[in-house]
Amino acid sequence: RLSKKIQTVLNSQMTKEAEAAQIYLSYGCWADSEGFGGIANYFFRHCQEEREHMMKFMQYILERGGTVKVEAIKAPPANPKNLQDCFEKTFKHEVENTTAIYNIVNLAHEEKDWATYNFGQWFVKEQIEEEKLVMGLLDRLKIAGGPKASDESLFALDMQLGKEPDSA
Ligand code: OFO
Numbered sequence: 001r002l003s004k005k006i007q008t009v010l011n012s013q014m015t016k017e018a019e020a021a022q023i024y025l026s027y028g029c030w031a032d033s034e035g036f037g038g039i040a041n042y043f044f045r046h047c048q049e050e051r052e053h054m055m056k057f058m059q060y061i062l063e064r065g066g067t068v069k070v071e072a073i074k075a076p077p078a079n080p081k082n083l084q085d086c087f088e089k090t091f092k093h094e095v096e097n098t099t100a101i102y103n104i105v106n107l108a109h110e111e112k113d114w115a116t117y118n119f120g121q122w123f124v125k126e127q128i129e130e131e132k133l134v135m136g137l138l139d140r141l142k143i144a145g146g147p148k149a150s151d152e153s154l155f156a157l158d159m160q161l162g163k164e165p166d167s168a
Helices: 004-033 037-063 083-110 114-143 151-163
Strands: none
Touching: 004 037, 004 083, 037 114, 037 151, 083 114, 114 151
């Protein structure tokens, strides 16, 4: 059975995953309105992944006989200034999420709750992928010329990201 403390952190992570989905949703809308339909598509696909993460937490709490608390989701942050800002903020958010996941795994370890520890490992691995994916976005933007990227190279990047299957 889940301890009260573990139940609380799992519930709060479930809300965090829903918040992440809202951030990707909102950045996707922003990207689309800036003319980056491919990047928007990329963010929308990722939004869906975050919703799946949220469901994973929910299902796990229920499976362990815990109580799920569906809470309010914070509004996403203001629109980014440009693509660089958008990718940087996305990366920062993923790093914060990794920290939150580590805290859960740490607590599970302290409490010798090996089921939650094991459950958390899936997310530890997932976060490696998620961070790698966003670092890849930053790299590609840099190669395209960073703040001085030409319209052509941004167009090409947008096309690629629209089609590319997510590795995470
Ligand atoms: Fe982007 O991460 Fe969920 O966990």
